[in-house]
Amino acid sequence: MNQVRHLIEPEDFTLEELMHLVDTGLTIFDNPAKYRKVCDGKIMASLFFEPSTRTKLSFDSAMMRLGGQVLGFSDANTSSTAKGESLADTIKVVNDYSDLIVMRHPKEGAPKLATHFATIPVINGGDGGHQHPTQTLTDLITIKRFKGRLDNMKIGFCGDLKFGRTVHSLIRTLARFGNKEFYLISPDELTLPVSLKRQLEKQGVKLIEVRYLEDVVEELDMLYMTRIQKERFFNEEDYVRLKNTYILNRDKIRTAKEDLIILHPLPRVNEIAIDVDTDPRAAYFEQSKMGVYVRMALICKLLEVGPYARG
């Protein structure tokens, strides 16, 4: 056997590999019936050391739609961890119960650590505020499906750009794909971290920071919304004032392009008004759906089955 591959962060894959994954996901989306047995007899261990229904169900659905089975836990309280077992031991044991591990963990770096003890592929399903690479894949496949390309776009990120790991990961990845201009729309308290800005600017990326969506909305090909969490603010008044500024509604996209797409990693609380849902530019539920297909492609790649079967 060749060396086992893992997905801990998007940088683990080359641009070509990412592009191929996205295209494979779209191929599966076009004809899912063709792939419904490719994981027959395979087991995915789904280890959620912290709950995340959305991510868990998306992976479960992906594996089941490929004909595989799923075991695991959705909460560390019912796991051996509660008895004081080390992560290394848990991984070594589960490694022999399954063919692939998906792992979500509250601690940064835990999935990376897991790869040292696993002889089967490990997928990072989110590690604290650090990485969530399958969210990035989900974003990419949605963009590709609706825009037909991954580069040469005017892209706006709106809301909490300081703490949102999905934003950091997606900006970095879109920059790798050659996008040269990003609109960063956030309150002063929640701007993109300086270190990331430096890194992007070194790569020749132009960052346009603004406070209000209305100032730039008509420029955008894609708008990525995020949630502003109360606990990020020092005081209640700032939160209430800013929260409303960053709620997207029909009025705020009145002047936007017709082929704009609006993404959001979900779950949403109230950062996008319900009336936007029926706007043809709203793509966040389609985005969630596409997440299943790109995860199907990823599972196939790591298990080397179906479209990724070896000659």
Add this chain to the structure above:
Amino acid sequence: MNQVRHLIEPEDFTLEELMHLVDTGLTIFDNPAKYRKVCDGKIMASLFFEPSTRTKLSFDSAMMRLGGQVLGFSDANTSSTAKGESLADTIKVVNDYSDLIVMRHPKEGAPKLATHFATIPVINGGDGGHQHPTQTLTDLITIKRFKGRLDNMKIGFCGDLKFGRTVHSLIRTLARFGNKEFYLISPDELTLPVSLKRQLEKQGVKLIEVRYLEDVVEELDMLYMTRIQKERFFNEEDYVRLKNTYILNRDKIRTAKEDLIILHPLPRVNEIAIDVDTDPRAAYFEQSKMGVYVRMALICKLLEVGPYARG
């Protein structure tokens, strides 16, 4: 595709449809091996916003015996709801992860609401004190199996007739099937709600209300027992006194017909004495078993597979 069907309350189906479901369930019961692949490749999302092992496992078993797979959660604490997501959003997302949704929710009307956002079938697995239509289907298939018919019976309901949603739903449905006489056996505190009585009497149904089972037991073709819950009473003494009056034991069915059947939706606590279990008239465990088969029929109907496949 035709319009998607849901099951939120028994009235969603015509009498003919209910009868056909019951008969299909009996057909599957007679030859389950014939149906063990009809849901191959299908996924059921089992969304239990409040725990109910019995209902969940019955549905899981039904889907698995048809060759389908199951994903979901058994407790809202591990779901995105905990992050403040609306039910509408949860349903829209899960809609793309699965082919069929089974949903239990503490709030009345939640499954009905879900049908507004789903493009796949939704089954109400119980919504608060409101509806639990697959329990009614379970009751019907059991009656049909043991009595050979769904009409023309003398039927007694015993215990808490005020709060028991399974009782309300079953009485209404049996009245639709043309049953004209019901014996209502309960303490004064727990009689059938007046509005339901009015409704039934308008349909020409005769309701005979008594306090003691012994007064009518020899008349009955079927006896439906329910649990009397302590929290329904104002004071402990009333509860203790009445509880014992409404515990079914061998002595109380001494004079009953030989072909009486005794049903109970389960779980039971102590409202039926253990010594009744071995009486040939006790049908409540068979009832629980039949629940799997009628759910198999229901899943087939809503997914239009197997016996309900379209020409």
Add this chain to the structure above:
Amino acid sequence: MNQVRHLIEPEDFTLEELMHLVDTGLTIFDNPAKYRKVCDGKIMASLFFEPSTRTKLSFDSAMMRLGGQVLGFSDANTSSTAKGESLADTIKVVNDYSDLIVMRHPKEGAPKLATHFATIPVINGGDGGHQHPTQTLTDLITIKRFKGRLDNMKIGFCGDLKFGRTVHSLIRTLARFGNKEFYLISPDELTLPVSLKRQLEKQGVKLIEVRYLEDVVEELDMLYMTRIQKERFFNEEDYVRLKNTYILNRDKIRTAKEDLIILHPLPRVNEIAIDVDTDPRAAYFEQSKMGVYVRMALICKLLEVGPYARG
């Protein structure tokens, strides 16, 4: 149909049956692909009235690798038990949802009780401090794989020999296989219970009790480690002093045989130092892996499928 078999304690099977199970497990291990459909269409109910991820996942993996499906719960809080249902009723109901029950319960004797109400096979997945027969099977298959035999060995048990149910069960079973000499290495506070010692000595077994592993390590063919739990001690100082004495490390096995195997039921906390893991004599992760294969053999035996299919 013949009488249904259960596994509640190792004594439920004859020596020949145990040996055959172990050998069947090894056969499946050598060629798992051959068995990956033998439980197609079968359902295992996995009823964990107390959490135990390791045991649950091992059984789930075994059933899935045979092509079967799994339903159940991993925590009694989400079960009907929380509504006051008796174990008897739960078993009678689940009996109709599945083809095989695996059950873990905090109360001794609960799985035995379950066999009175089940018409399908019941496997004890651990009942309090009492029995855990599939751990014993796991130990046996590991010994057979690495030593090629189950008898005629010098075997040491180290750590908590007083409360460790896996130790009691394994010693009794290895004595049945004709092993005549055991080294018992423990602090005075945690020696093997007198009643078990008497029983073994009556069978002609020689027990050599020592306090320090170093005194006997070079004699051993197999060393079985267990965890020393803090709550077993009257005072903190005794615990701290003894804990360190019974931590296995590289230094303590310096003089041991080259073909010694070291077992541990896992999870481990710190009773085996990490540096032992890479020693070729450490077999505890292989042991955990072998547990899946012997459980596959057991499931096949109880369901009478695959290698145990009838005529």
